[in-house]
Amino acid sequence: MISVVVPTFNEEQSLEPLHQELDRAFAALGPVEFLFVDDGSRDRTWAVIQALSKRDSRVRAIRFRRNFGKAAALSAGFRAVHGDVVFTMDADLQDDPSEITRFLEKLDQGFDVVSGWKQVRHDPWHKVWPSRVFNAAVSTLTGCRLHDHNCGFKAYRRQALEEIDVYGELHRFVPVLAHARGYRVGELPVHHRPRRHGHSKYGLSRLFKGFLDLLTVRFLTGYGQRPLHPLGLLGLFLTTLGLSGLTYLAFLWVRGLGPIGTRPMLGYSAAAIVVGVQLICLGILAELITSYHIRSHPPYSVAEEINIPSSRHAAPTAQSPVSPPDDPEARHG
Numbered sequence: 001m002i003s004v005v006v007p008t009f010n011e012e013q014s015l016e017p018l019h020q021e022l023d024r025a026f027a028a029l030g031p032v033e034f035l036f037v038d039d040g041s042r043d044r045t046w047a048v049i050q051a052l053s054k055r056d057s058r059v060r061a062i063r064f065r066r067n068f069g070k071a072a073a074l075s076a077g078f079r080a081v082h083g084d085v086v087f088t089m090d091a092d093l094q095d096d097p098s099e100i101t102r103f104l105e106k107l108d109q110g111f112d113v114v115s116g117w118k119q120v121r122h123d124p125w126h127k128v129w130p131s132r133v134f135n136a137a138v139s140t141l142t143g144c145r146l147h148d149h150n151c152g153f154k155a156y157r158r159q160a161l162e163e164i165d166v167y168g169e170l171h172r173f174v175p176v177l178a179h180a181r182g183y184r185v186g187e188l189p190v191h192h193r194p195r196r197h198g199h200s201k202y203g204l205s206r207l208f209k210g211f212l213d214l215l216t217v218r219f220l221t222g223y224g225q226r227p228l229h230p231l232g233l234l235g236l237f238l239t240t241l242g243l244s245g246l247t248y249l250a251f252l253w254v255r256g257l258g259p260i261g262t263r264p265m266l267g268y269s270a271a272a273i274v275v276g277v278q279l280i281c282l283g284i285l286a287e288l289i290t291s292y293h294i295r296s297h298p299p300y301s302v303a304e305e306i307n308i309p310s311s312r313h314a315a316p317t318a319q320s321p322v323s324p325p326d327d328p329e330a331r332h333g
């Protein structure tokens with residue numbers, strides 16, 4: 001079973017043709033479900049989806065009460081899908097459904113996530129160039145090297161998605177988060193078409209928000225389980241610096257080597273101690289929050305198991321454990 005999740009926001013004109021293209025693309029591909037998530041559209045998007053669902057029982061849909069953003073829409077979609085392979089694609093017809101088979105081939109080569117790469121883009125230059133800078137920064141800082149982190153056309157094995165929760169605007173970082181959990185992430189050049197109906201929902205502000213989100217993701221994947229390390233190290237460094245300065249000034253004062261109340265060093269040292277101690281406290285607070293969070297979110301990702309009955313942390317894999325026959329919990333699930 002394959003699932004296609006399509007987040008939509010004011011795309012009334014694109015959905016009919018998109019459905020036709022999906023229908024054609026999946027004609028020879030076995031069972032499929034098309035899950036549209038209408039994110040509080042203010043046009044006829046929901047009416048169009050309703051009409052599609054009446055004609056085609058493979059169409060499923062979720063409608064949000066208001067606009068919650070693409071990440072929320074994808075997250076709701078990921079929770080509702082049944083497929084072993086899950087596609088995401090834009091609703092605006094810029095992605096070409098006939099490329100689905102190429103994604104499936106790439107997954108078969110041993111990848112868990114395949115991300116589309118709009119090699120030739122049909123967007124204005126003021127979107128393309130900032131996007132290049134962003135992609136280079138994400139690849140360097142996260143180690144997940146993709147030419148195009150922003151492409152909405154992606155394929156996932158469901159197990160990878162079960163471990164990842166996206167919120168805010170973190171939808172661009174699903175491959176990065178999967179990579180951080182040890183999943184194999186690949187990319188595939190895709191044919192990107194110009195937008196035919198409606199207009200783009202994202203402007204330049206996406207770039208700045210994107211960089212802030214990059215900071216979040218870098219911190220979460222790098223230090224999410226040990227926030228005190230970076231914060232505390234900087235705090236210790238500043239505190240030590242401040243204490244050394246004050247010690248030196250105290251030495252001068254005791255020796256009667258002049259007034260110290262007017263030296264800039266006094267203010268700098270005191271400030272360094274205050275900031276340093278605050279950073280350490282902030283780090284401890286972050287550790288406290290992490291310790292609560294970790295209880296419900298295992299910080300590791302299990303690929304396979306042998307003879308591990310009643311495992312609660314791993315999604316079943318092809319080589320699922322053989323449970324001892326007398327373990328009723330394992331037998332029933």
Ligand SMILES: Nc1nc2c(ncn2[C@@H]2O[C@H](COP(=O)(O)OP(=O)(O)O)[C@@H](O)[C@H]2O)c(=O)[nH]1
Nearest residue numbers: 007008009039069070073090091092200201202
């Ligand atoms: N669910 C949801 N989808 C959105 C939102 N904004 C854009 N999208 C969808 O994301 C896809 C790409 O958006 P688009 O405006 O074309 O961005 P661009 O291709 O980068 O110009 C389209 O399928 C939109 O329907 C949103 O706020 N919520």
Ligand SMILES: [Mg+2]
Nearest residue numbers: 090092094195
């Ligand atoms: Mg688009």
